Amino acid sequence: MxxxxxxxxxxxxxxxxxxxxxxxxxxxxxxxxxxxxxxxxxxxxxxxxxxxxxxxxxxxxxxxxxxxxxxxxxxxxxxxxxxxxxxxxxxxxxxxxxxxxxxxxxxxxxxxxxxxxxxxxxxxxxxxxxxxxxxxxxxxxxxxxxxxxxxxxxxxxxxxxxxxxxxxxxxxxxxxxxxxxxxxxxxxxxxxxxxxxxxxxxxxxxxxxxxxxxxxxxxxxxxxKVNEELLQLMVASIEARDPYTSGHSQRVARYARVIAKEVGLPPRQIERVEIAALLHDVGKIHEEFAHILRKPGRLSDEEFAMMKLHPIRSAELVAKVSHFADLVAPVRAHHEAWNGAGYPDQLAGQSIPLAARVIAIADTIDAMTTSRPYREGLSLEKVRAEIAAESGRQFDPALADAITTQRAWSAISETILRAQLDLPATELRLTYGGLVPGNTGEFVALGVGSKDVVHAA
Structure with a gap:
């Protein structure tokens, strides 16, 4: 048609x-x-x-x-x-x-x-x-x-x-x-x-x-463009080890981008938040996490403690790329909580990098909306209510309050639905540069201590 x-x-x-x-x-x-x-x-x-x-x-x-x-x-x-x-x-x-x-x-x-x-x-x-x-x-x-x-x-x-x-x-x-x-x-x-x-x-x-x-x-x-596609390929190959979180990092990156945009971050910062979100779980490529990622049920206390190391491993890998130096701290801190109950460093409040605070919300949104063998994904309204409930505890209250407004949540909901249906948003995003713009178009809660959240994320 x-x-x-x-x-x-x-x-x-x-x-x-x-x-x-x-x-x-x-x-x-x-x-x-x-x-x-x-x-x-x-x-x-x-x-x-x-x-x-x-x-x-x-x-x-x-x-x-x-x-x-x-x-x-x-x-x-x-x-x-x-x-x-x-x-x-x-x-x-x-x-x-x-x-x-x-x-x-x-x-x-x-x-x-x-x-x-x-x-x-x-x-x-x-x-x-x-x-x-x-x-x-x-x-x-x-x-x-x-x-x-x-x-x-x-x-x-x-x-x-x-x-x-x-x-x-x-x-x-x-x-x-x-x-x-x-x-x-x-x-x-x-x-x-x-x-x-x-x-x-x-x-x-x-x-x-x-x-x-x-x-x-x-x-x-x-x-x-090639670098971006190589990053996507690398993340996809890592997530292939975990059949239950396939596409997780790509979805989190999309959610982080729209959250950053809705809270008014500048374009350059939005781009860096998106890349950090894409890379936030790359540390899971380490063999020590392999058997945990394949486990379909809840994690044991020992497994849960092991999974708490993945932000550190991710940050270590990201630090090997000089162009990503500014992303190391956000990647390491993406499981920190506003009230200091997160990991691995128990940072609290403004000491948590802003990008990490954005990723934390995006990461949890994907964990809550994705169905698992032991639970069904939550509805968008329940996710919204959970984010509001965790404002000031797990999440930055300013960010949580901003994205749960009706206007912002509508944009986020659309992004979530598109990601779940694997329908990429079609945009006329025309790129410009130098002295010559190319602008003519052509057709061409689950709290921070939950083992479920850690495993889902």
Missing amino acids: SQQRVLRIVETVAAGALVVLAAFAALGEPPTTSEWRAAAFFTVFGVLAAALTYNTSKSTAGTISFLPFLSVALVSPNLAALLAVLMSTLLAEIVHRRPPLKLVFNTAQHTFSVAVGIALYLAVGGESVLTGAPQILPFVLLVATYFIVNKLAVSTVVAASSGSGTLQLWIKSIGGSALYDALSMPLIIFFAIAYARLGPGWTAILALPMLGIRQLYRTVYALE
């Missing part, structure tokens, strides 16, 4: 692109020779920019192709610009070996988005920068229209393929890149005026550093 919806959306967008192309050909001013030359130049520029596209999720990609697309719209606001966008996108899609459906959609939606933007640009008095200076209002309208239509098209098709809400995805996409969209506007004007005043040669020279920076950022992003 979702595939049929996607197909209908692609057909609609493709039909819209053909209609606007026909309208510009029949009703618009015919391009001059200079405008055709500009279109040819920006087609090449567009192919190079689109070639530096990289995937930001399973469904979306980030690209800087909007720079040549909107620059050529200022130089040749007519059929020539649309054909430049169409050809550069089509060639780039072929280079990336996109499946036919994605090829058609991406080519059509970029062409349609630029066409709508040019139509409004001309309607409010905009003209080619070859004959005059760009006017602010028409230019802002061109850029805003392009981004709005582009992101709406991508959000619609991603929502259809994933079952998410179109409006929610669109708002998230718009809000997440509004600042970068605004910061990109001078670059668009810069390349349009450079071409009009200096010609293609100098414009190409000026574009090279930007493309180089973009390639560097793409490489860095790819390395970060």
